[in-house]
Amino acid sequence: MEPIVRVHSKTVVIPSSNIDTDQIIPARFLTTTTKDGLGKQLFADWRYRADGTPNPEFVLNRPEAVGAQVLVAGRNFGCGSSREHAPWALLDHGFRAVISTEIADIFRGNSLKNGLLPIVVEESISRWLLEHPGTVVDIDLRSARLTLPTGVSVAFALEAFARHCLLNGIDELGYLRSHSKDIERYEAAHG
Amino acid sequence: MSAARTLFEKVWAAHEVVPETPDTPAILYIDLHLTHEVTSPQAFSTLKTLGLPVRRPDRTLATMDHSTPTSTEQVFGDAPIKVDAAAKQVRQLERNAADFGIELFGMRDARRGIVHVISPELGATQPGMTIVCGDSHTSTHGAFGALAFGIGSTEVGHVFATQTLLQRKPKTFAVNVDGKLGPGVTAKDLILSIIGKIGVSGGTGHVLEYRGAAIRALSMDERMTVCNMSIEAGARAGMIAPDETTFAYLKDKPRAPKGKDWDAAVARWRSLSTDPGARFDASVDIDASMVEPMVTYGTNPGMVVPIGGSIPDKPGDEVFGKALDYMGFRGGEAMLGKKVDVVFIGSCTNGRLEDLQAAAKILKGRKVAHGVRLLIVPGSQEIKRQAEAAGLADIFKSAGADWRESGCSMCLGMNGDTVGAGQYSISTSNRNFEGRQGVGARTLLVSPLTAAASAVRGIIADPREML
Numbered sequence: 001m002e003p004i005v006r007v008h009s010k011t012v013v014i015p016s017s018n019i020d021t022d023q024i025i026p027a028r029f030l031t032t033t034t035k036d037g038l039g040k041q042l043f044a045d046w047r048y049r050a051d052g053t054p055n056p057e058f059v060l061n062r063p064e065a066v067g068a069q070v071l072v073a074g075r076n077f078g079c080g081s082s083r084e085h086a087p088w089a090l091l092d093h094g095f096r097a098v099i100s101t102e103i104a105d106i107f108r109g110n111s112l113k114n115g116l117l118p119i120v121v122e123e124s125i126s127r128w129l130l131e132h133p134g135t136v137v138d139i140d141l142r143s144a145r146l147t148l149p150t151g152v153s154v155a156f157a158l159e160a161f162a163r164h165c166l167l168n169g170i171d172e173l174g175y176l177r178s179h180s181k182d183i184e185r186y187e188a189a190h191g
Numbered sequence: 192m193s194a195a196r197t198l199f200e201k202v203w204a205a206h207e208v209v210p211e212t213p214d215t216p217a218i219l220y221i222d223l224h225l226t227h228e229v230t231s232p233q234a235f236s237t238l239k240t241l242g243l244p245v246r247r248p249d250r251t252l253a254t255m256d257h258s259t260p261t262s263t264e265q266v267f268g269d270a271p272i273k274v275d276a277a278a279k280q281v282r283q284l285e286r287n288a289a290d291f292g293i294e295l296f297g298m299r300d301a302r303r304g305i306v307h308v309i310s311p312e313l314g315a316t317q318p319g320m321t322i323v324c325g326d327s328h329t330s331t332h333g334a335f336g337a338l339a340f341g342i343g344s345t346e347v348g349h350v351f352a353t354q355t356l357l358q359r360k361p362k363t364f365a366v367n368v369d370g371k372l373g374p375g376v377t378a379k380d381l382i383l384s385i386i387g388k389i390g391v392s393g394g395t396g397h398v399l400e401y402r403g404a405a406i407r408a409l410s411m412d413e414r415m416t417v418c419n420m421s422i423e424a425g426a427r428a429g430m431i432a433p434d435e436t437t438f439a440y441l442k443d444k445p446r447a448p449k450g451k452d453w454d455a456a457v458a459r460w461r462s463l464s465t466d467p468g469a470r471f472d473a474s475v476d477i478d479a480s481m482v483e484p485m486v487t488y489g490t491n492p493g494m495v496v497p498i499g500g501s502i503p504d505k506p507g508d509e510v511f512g513k514a515l516d517y518m519g520f521r522g523g524e525a526m527l528g529k530k531v532d533v534v535f536i537g538s539c540t541n542g543r544l545e546d547l548q549a550a551a552k553i554l555k556g557r558k559v560a561h562g563v564r565l566l567i568v569p570g571s572q573e574i575k576r577q578a579e580a581a582g583l584a585d586i587f588k589s590a591g592a593d594w595r596e597s598g599c600s601m602c603l604g605m606n607g608d609t610v611g612a613g614q615y616s617i618s619t620s621n622r623n624f625e626g627r628q629g630v631g632a633r634t635l636l637v638s639p640l641t642a643a644a645s646a647v648r649g650i651i652a653d654p655r656e657m658l
Contacts, residue, residue: 172349
């Protein structure tokens with residue numbers, strides 16, 4: 001994983017709450033055996049019409065969405081299935097961070113393991129972001145702060161270990177394997 | 192004397208390889224890793240890239256359920272799997288299981304089925320275990336007093352390679368259910384009403400423990416239905432303390448301990464309940480006697496009302512309005528009498544034998560309404576055999592239902608068993624998300640009784656009038 005220090009980008013806003021992973025990437029695309037190329041299918045049922053052409057109404061199809069690395073969404077983003085295809089699709093599309101007032105547990109964990117930043121903010125910040133699509137935000141992982149163009153800057157919660165891994169591009173599997181003696185001891189004691 | 196602990200805290204503590212610190216999550220040992228064709232390929236690829244073996248193949252079970260066909264010709268005959276990518280995924284799991292020495296219940300294996308159905312019926316799921324799977328409905332196994340939760344594919348790789356996971360300790364949430372469920376009211380109705388009460392993110396960051404007289408009175412099939420949908424409340428997992436019902440279910444199951452080992456295991460399992468005075472971080476009280484058959488009207492499982500109720504009216508709420516538009520409903524409308532196109536009875540939520548028995552109670556001597564398609568998909572091949580031996584399959588076929596081979600099927604439509612755009616699907620599955628059962632499909636979640644009653648009437652119907 002590449003280290004991540006900072007994301008500085010305009011936002012795209014999808015105001016719906018409870019955006020589930022079936023919306024982020026519908027189940028029929030999960031027959032893949034790799035992680036690659038899922039960005040095309042991101043939000044497929046909102047993004048494309050029945051005939052497969054882009055739906056011009058959907059925010060990701062608008063010219064102003066091009067290049068945005070930060071997705072701002074309503075409450076409880078990423079609920080539903082454990083499919084890691086959801087963060088893979090968001091990353092493949094170019095997103096580096098998701099901001100909401102609440103982010104579902106499994107999606108949050110999957111995101112952190114792939115370098116997609118799940119940023120939880122309080123209601124007032126979320127409301128401002130939802131009302132100002134396309135605004136440029138700054139996310140600094142070293143200080144764990146989100147800064148709005150208004151100058152308002154808020155800390156976001158990100159546990160120390162996850163931050164350390166993201167900042168240094170550390171793979172958790174390597175960390176777990178470095179504890180193989182502890183695992184052996186546990187197995188010896190517990191069978 | 193040690194402090195009073197919850198069931199969750201006992202299971203957690205027994206699996207800490209390294210406890211958590213402010214700077215690092217705990218390293219948690221995993222007793223049983225269930226895996227299937229959809230979320231494992233990328234994890235196996237990681238192992239191959241790094242040249243790593245599966246650390247404990249003996250603690251790993253694989254099956255195929257999500258993208259597998261349910262037509263007998265495709266499973267047992269010469270007809271190929273229609274979806275090419277699904278066929279490839281199935282073949283890849285066969286190859287990976289062989290390469291890594293993992294036991295696989297493959298396509299034609301008599302023990303195959305939905306991963307969350309077969310592990311309990313084998314007796315592989317046991318109280319006090321930690322169980323994970325690359326599938327959010329792993330919460331099902333919490334019905335046995337196991338700590339069971341869904342993980343992503345990266346974590347599937349972590350467990351393959353190390354038999355452990357990095358985890359922050361979740362908070363605890365007591366769901367106290369007293370009283371008694373009324374006639375025609377099922378475990379599915381109970382969990383839907385719990386989700387309706389605490390909301391689809393009410394359990395985020397928490398492990399639920401279902402407690403109280405109404406929970407103790409549930410069978411194992413019913414407890415699995417309840418725990419299965421814990422994730423639909425946003426919870427990490429759901430648990431029920433093991434008791435005589437649990438032990439009676441597990442006794443003599445193929446992989447349950449035998450003889451002296453059984454006695455020792457039961458003695459150990461008896462300690463797995465929340466100590467008096469143990470504290471939960473959150474709690475909710477439910478009176479089971481007030482629960483009615485429930486039906487969802489929107490696009491998440493928290494958008495649910497009693498079957499005799501009507502859709503809430505929330506003028507000005509754009510998100511709510513968008514969900515109703517998708518469903519083709521309007522605020523204030525009654526749920527009873529609404530149109531039905533497809534009825535699906537099955538899934539890891541409601542595809543077990545008792546669910547099929549409930550459906551048969553309604554379908555016996557009756558016919559599916561004209562123009563309605565009723566698909567009944569057993570949760571496993573074992574359940575299929577049991578249902579056929581008990582005469583349930585004959586009841587279903589006489590009623591005009593389509594009786595299939597086991598799998599996830601129309602719950603998520605990955606295998607081609609889908610609902611058409613705009614059609615109304617009355618489903619015993621767990622998610623009514625937009626497009627879950629097919630592009631544009633409209634899903635209403637109900638119990639097997641309500642599903643069967645609605646199939647017969649051709650409209651949303653109250654099963655209590657037909658029992």
